[in-house]
Amino acid sequence: MNSAVWRIRKLLASSPDYIEGQSLRTVGSETLFRRMLWLDVDTWALHQAATTIIESAGVGLSPSDMKDALRVLYRYEGPFLDGEDAEWILEERERLHSLFIQSSAMLVRRLGLDGYDHDAIRLARHALRFDPYREELVRHLLILLALSERRIEAIRYYDSWINLIRKELGISPLPATRALIEEIRNLHNAENVQHLRERLVGRAEKHLALF
Numbered sequence: 770m771n772s773a774v775w776r777i778r779k780l781l782a783s784s785p786d787y788i789e790g791q792s793l794r795t796v797g798s799e800t801l802f803r804r805m806l807w808l809d810v811d812t813w814a815l816h817q818a819a820t821t822i823i824e825s826a827g828v829g830l831s832p833s834d835m836k837d838a839l840r841v842l843y844r845y846e847g848p849f850l851d852g853e854d855a856e857w858i859l860e861e862r863e864r865l866h867s868l869f870i871q872s873s874a875m876l877v878r879r880l881g882l883d884g885y886d887h888d889a890i891r892l893a894r895h896a897l898r899f900d901p902y903r904e905e906l907v908r909h910l911l912i913l914l915a916l917s918e919r920r921i922e923a924i925r926y927y928d929s930w931i932n933l934i935r936k937e938l939g940i941s942p943l944p945a946t947r948a949l950i951e952e953i954r955n956l957h958n959a960e961n962v963q964h965l966r967e968r969l970v971g972r973a974e975k976h977l978a979l980f
Contacts (some may be wrong), residue, residue: 819872
């Protein structure tokens with residue numbers, strides 16, 4: 770522990786804005802880490818981005834806020850302190866993962882509704898790297914691919930994904946997911962496309978009702 774604190778102090782001291790004892794100090798047996806404006810920490814950034822996304826669910830996000838949120842979500846690279854199993858670490862790991870998935874799903878929808886299909890698809894794929902069985906996100910991705918005239922890619926993704934969950938979990942997709950892929954397979958006219966877009970809008974409104 771002492772070695773870790775020493776390394777953190779050395780890292781902080783390399784910043785021109787660092788003031789000794791202001792952001793990291795030891796009180797008895799505890800080491801206190803105070804948040805500073807100049808200090809960028811992944812967990813803090815994720816919490817702030819998630820708060821911004823969730824609180825803006827009813828009014829939308831500005832392009833600059835979406836850009837900032839995307840930048841933070843792409844910094845997520847897996848479980849917090851992976852390999853450690855202390856109780857507080859496990860709790861924090863689950864909390865951060867839930868924040869990441871929830872805010873990613875909401876931002877994917879928002880991007881899709883605002884016409885940023887490419888960014889929405891990219892973020893959905895990024896989030897599914899860390900939670901590949903999350904069917905809500907899978908459905909978002911399938912809808913966005915189909916609306917982007919990539920229907921064949923959506924069908925291929927679904928076929929690959931269903932093989933994965935059957936092999937790894939021994940389960941089949943939910944009825945909503947099966948109904949969606951059938952709708953995409955039969956996507957042939959403007960009316961079908963409009964109904965598919967309404968699915969995305971409906972999901973956004975349903976999610977908003979939870980807050």
